[in-house]
Amino acid sequence: MADRPDKVCLALLVSGDEAAVARVRSHQCVTIDGCGKACAQKNVEIAGGNVAGAVQVARTLTKHRGVQPGDGSELTEEGWQMAREIAEAVVDEAAAAGGEQVA
Amino acid sequence: MAADMNKTVKVGIISCSGEEMAEGTISRSAVRRVLEVLRPHDAVTLCLPLFLAGNEGERNFARTHPTITVDGCDKLCARLGTEKHGGPVARSLVVSEIVGDGIAGCSRSLRTHTAADEQAIALVADRIAVEIDSLLEAGDA
Numbered sequence: 001m002a003d004r005p006d007k008v009c010l011a012l013l014v015s016g017d018e019a020a021v022a023r024v025r026s027h028q029c030v031t032i033d034g035c036g037k038a039c040a041q042k043n044v045e046i047a048g049g050n051v052a053g054a055v056q057v058a059r060t061l062t063k064h065r066g067v068q069p070g071d072g073s074e075l076t077e078e079g080w081q082m083a084r085e086i087a088e089a090v091v092d093e094a095a096a097a098g099g100e101q102v103a
Numbered sequence: 104m105a106a107d108m109n110k111t112v113k114v115g116i117i118s119c120s121g122e123e124m125a126e127g128t129i130s131r132s133a134v135r136r137v138l139e140v141l142r143p144h145d146a147v148t149l150c151l152p153l154f155l156a157g158n159e160g161e162r163n164f165a166r167t168h169p170t171i172t173v174d175g176c177d178k179l180c181a182r183l184g185t186e187k188h189g190g191p192v193a194r195s196l197v198v199s200e201i202v203g204d205g206i207a208g209c210s211r212s213l214r215t216h217t218a219a220d221e222q223a224i225a226l227v228a229d230r231i232a233v234e235i236d237s238l239l240e241a242g243d244a
Contacts, residue, residue: 007123009121009127011151011152012180014156014184015155037158039152042156043152071139072138073139075213080214
């Protein structure tokens with residue numbers, strides 16, 4: 001496994017940027033989507049990348065009914081706790097994938 | 104602005120997704136501030152990845168309303184994508200140009216939010232608000 005995972009701008013990837021496309025094709029990818037439309041997962045797949053793991057924030061939210069995570073501008077402490085939970089899920093997916101990862 | 108623009112008083116803001124860089128975080132935070140605090144009744148945001156991926160609802164809004172793109176860097180994903188799929192943009196803003204050297208102290212993560220981030224977000228949000236006002240005053244929205 002690589003020492004450090006790296007990130008790719010989703011909009012840059014969707015725009016067809018050659019370097020971004022090359023990065024997702026040459027690395028195992030973990031996608032993190034906010035909603036069920038799954039733009040990140042679908043567009044990595046469309047770009048020819050390998051989605052080794054797909055995490056959806058909305059699924060995490062359904063496990064915490066009644067929790068107030070905050071809003072688009074600011075997370076509450078509960079929201080940050082959920083963010084940590086999601087981050088751990090990403091780490092697990094990345095570890096399971098092995099090799100280098102981008103997300 | 105095209106004569107067939109929808110007369111509903113709303114401006115569409117399309118922000119950089121910019122997960123790789125601080126400029127992306129500032130773009131999204133500034134747009135949220137405009138929507139929630141500065142101009143809550145005058146603007147909506149369009150999801151750039153969804154827009155680029157071909158969502159017709161998002162694209163149709165961009166075709167029928169004036170849009171302001173807020174890009175993090177000179178790759179201009181938001182502007183170029185909007186122009187390709189939704190027509191000309193009314194205003195194009197670039198965070199790195201607005202914030203200048205101040206970007207050096209900014210963070211990619213909101214968790215490590217600093218005074219430099221706050222200053223950059225305020226600067227960009229104020230500029231977006233000015234551009235919205237300009238469009239509304241010109242009757243372009």
